[in-house]
Amino acid sequence: MTIAADQWSTHFKETNDTNEELNAHGKFFTCSYLLDMETKKFLIQTHAGKIEKITIDPDPLDHYQFAIRASADTWRKFSQPTPPPMYHGIWAASFKRDMKLEGDLLVLMQNLRCITTQLELLRVVGVPV
Template sequence: MQDPQRLPERVNGDGWLVHRGRFVDTTFLLEVGDQGYLIRILDGRVESVRPGPFVMARWSFAIRVQEEAWAEYCQPYPKPGYHDILAMVKFKTLKLEGDQHPLMANLLYFKDVLVKLRETI
């Protein structure tokens, strides 16, 4: 799997993706297994990715995913059921929590941000 700390270079180098997220101003939690990352997005750019552990972390929404499921998601051609975050919600390997408004209002943007963590062939 790609290190989430590589998100800034991968997202911010994609001008059209940044444009699509131009109204996004939030911090969300990506938790893979026990390892959390606080990801700060401002105007569509990933400003920072802070790995846990945290003391009194604040975030709008959380994506909590099982480690093995995330490893499969990050494959270049994931198996059915691991190829999309909502697929993983359906099969209960991923949970969405908190105030999901920023996520759902910008769902295509966030899906494409997370796809940046996918290995390329």
């Protein structure tokens, strides 16, 4: 079952903003990035560990610092409570699956702990694809 993108974005924001780990470690987690899920794209803008805004299917000229792109199937497997092998993290999925990391990867690496935590929230809220 696929949830609507607007419902997903609200639930993802609420789950992120109440996450204890992100509240503890997110003081400097400020960036914007794109989650490309093949049929839907989400521009996530964070500030101090909180999600300021999620733009569904942003315009091509909307700014983001890096992108994480994968097929809808990869995102569905990645978001399972217990993902199959090689879908458990962005590195595994980028080495062995179709996940691609693009853009300013320095920003990704500077925020890796928080990005990892945030993406693991997909195992709670699911994905809208």
